[in-house]
Amino acid sequence: ERRRRSMDAHLRARLKDKKRIVIKIGSSSLQHPETGDLDYIRMEVLVRELCDLRNQGKDVVLVSSGAIAAGRKAVHIKDINREHGERHIAVKQACAAIGQARLMMTYQKLFAEYNQVTAQILMTKNTIVDNLNRYNAHNTFTELLRMGVIPIVNENDTIATYEIEIGDNDTLSAVVAALIDADLLILLSDIDGLYTDDPRKNDRAQFIHTVEHIDEKLMEMGKKSTGSNVGTGGMNTKLVAARIATGIGADMVIAGSEDIRIIHRIMDGRNLGTFFCADKNERFDLIDFIEHYND
Numbered sequence: 001e002r003r004r005r006s007m008d009a010h011l012r013a014r015l016k017d018k019k020r021i022v023i024k025i026g027s028s029s030l031q032h033p034e035t036g037d038l039d040y041i042r043m044e045v046l047v048r049e050l051c052d053l054r055n056q057g058k059d060v061v062l063v064s065s066g067a068i069a070a071g072r073k074a075v076h077i078k079d080i081n082r083e084h085g086e087r088h089i090a091v092k093q094a095c096a097a098i099g100q101a102r103l104m105m106t107y108q109k110l111f112a113e114y115n116q117v118t119a120q121i122l123m124t125k126n127t128i129v130d131n132l133n134r135y136n137a138h139n140t141f142t143e144l145l146r147m148g149v150i151p152i153v154n155e156n157d158t159i160a161t162y163e164i165e166i167g168d169n170d171t172l173s174a175v176v177a178a179l180i181d182a183d184l185l186i187l188l189s190d191i192d193g194l195y196t197d198d199p200r201k202n203d204r205a206q207f208i209h210t211v212e213h214i215d216e217k218l219m220e221m222g223k224k225s226t227g228s229n230v231g232t233g234g235m236n237t238k239l240v241a242a243r244i245a246t247g248i249g250a251d252m253v254i255a256g257s258e259d260i261r262i263i264h265r266i267m268d269g270r271n272l273g274t275f276f277c278a279d280k281n282e283r284f285d286l287i288d289f290i291e292h293y294n295d
Helices: 002-017 040-055 067-074 085-112 125-129 131-146 169-179 216-223 235-247 262-267 286-292
Strands: 020-025 059-064 118-123 150-155 184-189 251-256 274-276
Touching: 002 251, 002 262, 002 274, 020 040, 020 169, 040 059, 040 085, 040 150, 040 262, 059 131, 059 169, 067 085, 085 118, 085 150, 118 131, 118 169, 125 131, 125 286, 131 150, 131 169, 150 169, 169 184, 169 235, 169 286, 184 235, 184 262, 216 235, 235 251, 235 274, 251 262
Parallel strands: 020 059, 020 184, 059 150, 118 150, 184 251
Antiparallel strands: 251 274
8 A cells, every 4th residue: 555655646746747738627517507607717717727837838738618508508498409310410519609609708708817828729530530630730739839829629519420520528638638749638527536436326436546557447447437417428438538648658637627726736746536647559549549439
C-alpha cells in the first residue's frame, strides 16, 4: 500500500510540468439539473481556471458539450426524443445550430473578462479520417495555440449524422489530444472517477486511483456502466478516450465536475480522480480506430 501511494504521488507530481492540456466538460456539468439552463457560475469558474493555466504558459484546449441542450432550451423543446426518424435528427440538428451560437456567445463574454481570445472549432469524423482535413485541422490548432488562443471544440452536431459523427465528446477530446500532441487530457463529468463497479448500484464498488495499463477486462467493465441522462458518454466512452490518449503517449485523468476548481488541484498533483498512465503504443492507429469506432 505504501509503495502504491508513493508511486501515485510520483505520477501525479509530473502533472505540474504538462505543457499542452485538453479539458473536456460534459453537458450535465454546464447546466442546472432542475431547468436545463446554463449554469453561469460554473462556466465562470471553468473559464477562470483555463485562463489561469494559459497564464502559466500552458497550451489549453476546451472540448465543451452543451449546444443541443442550450438550443433546445432557447426554442422551448422539453424532450427531443418525442420526435422520431428523420424529424428527430432534423430537430436535434436545428437545436444544435441555435445552441452552438448561444454557447459560444456565453464563452466569449466570460473569456473576455480575462482578456482571453477564444476560437470555435467544430469537427466530424471526416476531420480526422480525411488526410487533407486532418492536416489542415492540425495546422489550425497549432497556429491558434501559438497565438495564445484557447480553442473551444465541439462535434459539428448541425451536420453530423451517424455515418460521420464521432458520437460523444469523451472520444472527441481524446482525438483532439492525439491531433495536437497533447501531454494531458482531463475529462470532467458527473462521475468522479473509475470504480470496480457502478457505485450507484453497488455500495461495495471500490474507487480505482491509478490505471497503469488498459486491458480488455477493464474495457468490458466500462461497457456495463452508463453515465448521466443529459450527456451521451458513460464510463465506456471514457475508457475509449483513455485508450486513445494513453496510446498516443498522454496521461489522462477522469474527475468529478462538482467543483470545477478541481482543475488546478489536479494540476498541482493532488490525488483526485482516476489517473491513467501514458502507455505509448507505436502500433496504435488513430485513423483506423476512428474509422471503425461505432461500427
